[in-house]
Amino acid sequence: MSPLSTVLIANRGEIALRILRACHQLGLRTVVVYSTADRDAPYVRHADQAVHIGPSAAGKSYLSTEAIVRAAREVGADAVHPGYGFLSERASFAEAVRDAGLTFVGPSPEVIAEMGDKAVARGLAERAGVPTVPGTQGGPLDDAVAAAATVGYPVLVKAAAGGGGRGIRQAEDENELREAFPGASQEAATAFGDPTVYVEKQLLRARHVEVQVLADTHGNVVHCFDRECSLQRRRQKILEEAPSPAVAPECRLELAGAAVRLAREVGYVSAGTVEFLLDEDGKFYFIEMNTRIQVEHPITEAVTGVDLVAEQLRVAAGDSLSWRQEDITLRGAAIECRINAEDPSADFAPSPGQITRLELPGGPGVRVDTALSQGDVVSPYYDSLVMKLVVSGRDRAEALARTRQALQELTIDGVATTADLHRRLINEPELARGDYHTSWLEGYLAR
């Protein structure tokens, strides 16, 4: 790994700590950047060097390309790892890093831009022979109406520059589509700087299944199988598992192969995630590609043994992937509970505050990714994710039993969290059977 010696971590919290660990294990020096609110965060002390980049508000710190690139140059970093969220999928950030003569740990700005335009990404998927949800790739309202008449209602109107579940409206019929379209376009222009919207058939009772891919600069592309991410509320994932219980074993390699084809088609480099919808007949359709490490990456690590962040760093250093496809096998099952500082009994209201008591679970197959310690403050300025409880077992039943026990052992006092919801969910028969889809959780919460 000679071309890299110092990595600047342009993120915070648990993912900053996750990246820092991988760097140190590979013998790389780390620099973390931090805002005023994160000044006393324990993970900051684990870095070889820490740079204050601005006030607590993310817009003036973790979202400031200028502050981060300046810090990277000042400390003599060779590479910048963006983590997830914040600037991780902004092509302009990757470009600014490259223009500063530094290595961006991720794909090229060009690929980020292509995949960031969801309508363009659909076109690329079709070119790679990957099925897409029937719909349009942009165009005016009349095209959308014509397409919707062909594919059938309900349809979703989506912002081309959106993603992560944001900028989406539903239409049950032509009137609703005609009503939703202009507003969606205007909202897209305001929120994402691009008024382009496209229309997709809404697949009911569909599953959200995604495939982890890894690619290097030597033309090697591998997959690390799939993840099931259908347990969502307002399109935000609450619990994920690997592999998906909905993907039939005989379809698993076909799905993974489609993801690899798309990654090859676009010249993808680094870790990426190809998201699909899986319908009730087991047919899958591409929806979007996330050009970064994913929050739920640890469940894939648990069932394959691949250290995804270490592979990202190897690839950034110009090395080949350290895994060949034939050596990556699926072993057992893993579950991730996203513990958010939100109150499930109060419509998931944000719950910042001080952690007065923290007791972590343990035992075989239990991994806790968090940057928090007892006494720390969960700040109001950032995402509500405070901990990822990742539990694996030799099969799904063992993973479920261990998750149930781990959730019982977990204590977080001082802020409301989603842990109580997870404790309920893990005992639901439908969850135990793996019998759920993307609308299931919202229905469950409304019961």
Next chain:
Amino acid sequence: MRTLKAPMPGVFYRRPSPGDPVFVEEGAPVEVGQTIGLIEVMKNFNQLKADAAGTVTRFLLEDEDEVMIGQDVVELEE
């Protein structure tokens, strides 16, 4: 005169989004329930509304300032 306090901690915004005009100028009249700013907490945007009709005399925070729970945000003349 009354002072409107922040009901939650976060980041205070005077505009719906960065390029837009402010919700309300200093010296302008407001109705009860009129939105005068936003407070972002953990990526959720909450509207801060006038609790009485009157005139906005002055903002005690700048756009995009950090705000603590209970902190004075704006002065209203009834």
